[in-house]
Each structure stands twice: as C-alpha cells, then as structure tokens.
Amino acid sequence: MSLLKVSGLGKSFGGVRAVDGINFELPAGELLALIGPNGAGKSTTFNMVNGQLRADSGSIMLNGNELVGLPPRSIWKLGVGRTFQIAETFASLTAVENVQMALLSADNKLLSTWRRASAYKRNQAIDLLDQVGMAAQADRPCSVLAYGDVKRVELAIAIANDPKLLLMDEPTAGMAPKERNDLMALTKKLVIERGMAVLFTEHSMDVVFAYADRMIVLARGRLIAEGKPLELRDDPKVQEVYFGSGKTFEKKKAAVKEPA
C-alpha cells in the first residue's frame, strides 16, 4: 500500500478549476517531483495535502487515514511535515535552539512552559543537526549562517517531528547550483535513511532530473503525465506544456530581472 494515495482531488476558486480531479500515489522512500507551468495547480495541491486548503472533491489518504477535512495541525500530527522558508525560522536564535523549538512544538509544549530553554532536548536537537551535517555549527545564530546552511537547519526542523511524508515547496529556490545539489543530495540521504517520502515542487529541471525518483506533471489543474523524469523528458504532452514553449522556468525568471 502506498503511503499517500490521492484520488479524484479537486479544488475550484470561483470559476477556475485550479486542481481538476487528479490521482497519484507516493510510496515510502520515494522522492516525487510535482512540476508544471505557472498556474498549473502545484501550490493548491500542496496546500490541500497539508490542510491549509480544503478540497472540494476527492480523497487524500495517508497510511489509511483520510486527510481531507482535517485541520493542518492534525495532519502534521499524522506525519505530514513541511519545510518552512528562511523568514519563518528565528534568525536570532542559534541553530540548535531553532531545532529545540521544533521539538517543543512536536511535544505539544508551549514556550511559556519552557523553563530551562537551553536544556530542552538539546542532545536530540544536536543529533538532528548531525543528520543534516550542522552539528558543528549548532551554537551559531542562524542569522550568521550561509544560506545553504540555513536550509540544512530548516530540514532538521522539518524532520524533528519524524514525518512520514515531507512536503518541500521549491526547496532550492534562490540557491547556487552547488548548494542546490548539496541540499538535494542531503534530502535524498534522509529519504533513504529514514524511509521517508518527499513530495516537492521544483522549477529547476536539472534538480528534477538528477534527484527525483518519479515526477508528476500538472497543466491547468490536470495531471497530464507521470513517470521517471528521464522517460518523461521526450513525452510530447510534457514537451507541449513545458519544454515545448522554448522557455524553462529558469529562463523566464532571468528574463524578469532584465531591464525592459
């Protein structure tokens, strides 16, 4: 049985069918990329899986539990984690304190009850930092860390609750190629070591081809293709909506920065 089974999932905003009856499965231990052009329905799909948006139709089963209709915290408790962007970490806290905060939250403890803040599960927090290669920088404030290192701390925070499924929304956005590869290699290592599944959106096709075990392609809310990335590269439907435009997302983004 797959860890995640999405069936007939749909969501409309007014007259726009943002997600139009999609089906896919994700087994444990797999890195699955969700790709598609702007407005394809990727974020809407993500937000339905983590409970921020309620689906209009369909089902999202995690290990036999229906997630549709549950609030985000219940979904998180059932084992769906997500990475948060840099702005959402506490930059003035040290790396280990950030992970300790995540452990507190996982244990349902409030900050006000955290009497000995610096002592709370410090060893466990250091162990999590060790898993992402950041133990040596545990006591440095996140504000002074390199961008790629902050991303590693974010990963440690995301795995503090021991998720079965980790959602990563554009994990490598804004990173240089070397940092991207390091982060995705680390993600792959965690997937293998922890038997965790990862669903991620990604604009860099290089990252998808190098690291995703499988990918699903959305266009206008519909799932138009799924399979191994290198097998889908030549799929005419994928080329038409994605590569066939002659523009990758990267080029599009670069074009925006160019003077008119």
Ligand SMILES: Nc1ncnc2c1ncn2[C@@H]1O[C@H](COP(=O)(O)OP(=O)(O)OP(=O)(O)O)[C@@H](O)[C@H]1O
């Ligand atoms: N809150 C909302 N209200 C109205 N329309 C929305 C809302 N959220 C998304 N949409 C519409 O739903 C469609 C899918 O949007 P979505 O953000 O899921 O796409 P995406 O694939 O994540 O795009 P991008 O790559 O640009 O982030 C789009 O037409 C978008 O305008």
